[in-house]
Amino acid sequence: MFPGGSGDIGLGLDGSIRHGENFVVRTRELWNQRHYAILIPDTVNSLNLRGHRSSASYERIIEDLLTFAQQEKTGPVFLLGTSQGAIAAANGAAHAPPTALAGVVLSEAVSVMGGSKETVFSATPQDIHAPVLIVANHTDRCNVAPPQEASPIAASMTGSSDVQILRVTGGSTLSKKTCGSLSPHGYFGIEDDVITKISAWMETKLR
Template identity: 50%
Template structure:
């Protein structure tokens, strides 16, 4: 899972997090309770990932993380990115070797240029060759992730075998592009986690599994 913002979650020596507000970070236990193993990378040191997520080097890093997750679990790997992190997830999927990634989930993807000077359209989206789920909140007021851009993102994923766009609505008010707002699904986390999980389960069924009904071989542990 690839969080947005600067990319730093601040993993402390005792396993607690300095920055846990991001949608994917704060809902990791919900995904784990549905039987999914979760891997969320931290940014090295104080490095800011803004403007770096669409680069070949970072795409290769995400590809390596996917390979590691697959080797640890022996299960299909799905890349899930939110906001700025959607750029990283798309980049990793576009550069992944055949069979290394089973699907891609983009939530409130950055589609318009802002302070980071990059968007999902800086990634070769046509190179993505796996099923894709796009989640867009009609109430997202963040100017760089307008929900109306979801069909445009879907159209750019010309090489994907299937692209599903799911629209949601709602969320508690907050800073427009902040994690604790409709942009980060504050107040509707359960609905969005259920939606993503159901979509992944449907993809897993295609791999001969009956959905995520129990822990994967080496599930990640919640550090908090």
């Protein structure tokens, strides 16, 4: 799972996390309760990943993460990225071998060019062959991830024969910024409902 923002979750040697507000980070126990093993990468030396997630160098990191996940033999592998992290998930999926992934989930994907100078369209989405779920919250007011862009994102994935859009509504706002984690952009207050719907889609790819 790939968090948004800078990507820095502040992972300590003891497993503690300093920056745990991001959707995929704060909901990891909800995924565990649904019997999913979760892998969330941190950055190296607090490197800011903005502008790097669609790069070839970061794709190689994702390739290593996929290899590690497959070696763990916990089951089929999905890539899930939220906001800026959706760029990383798309990049990894675009370069993964055809049988490597059970699916990819892009939630509130950055689709409008902003300060990071990259979007999900920078990650060659046309090269993704795995099943794709695009999650878009109608209540999201993040200027670089407007929910109406879900359809253009789906249309760009010409290499996949299975692309679906999950539209949700709701969420509360605690963050000061509309693109903050504790806002509709990060499904704050509707986490369980969103995860239930995403996991239901994932289950269909395991049959």
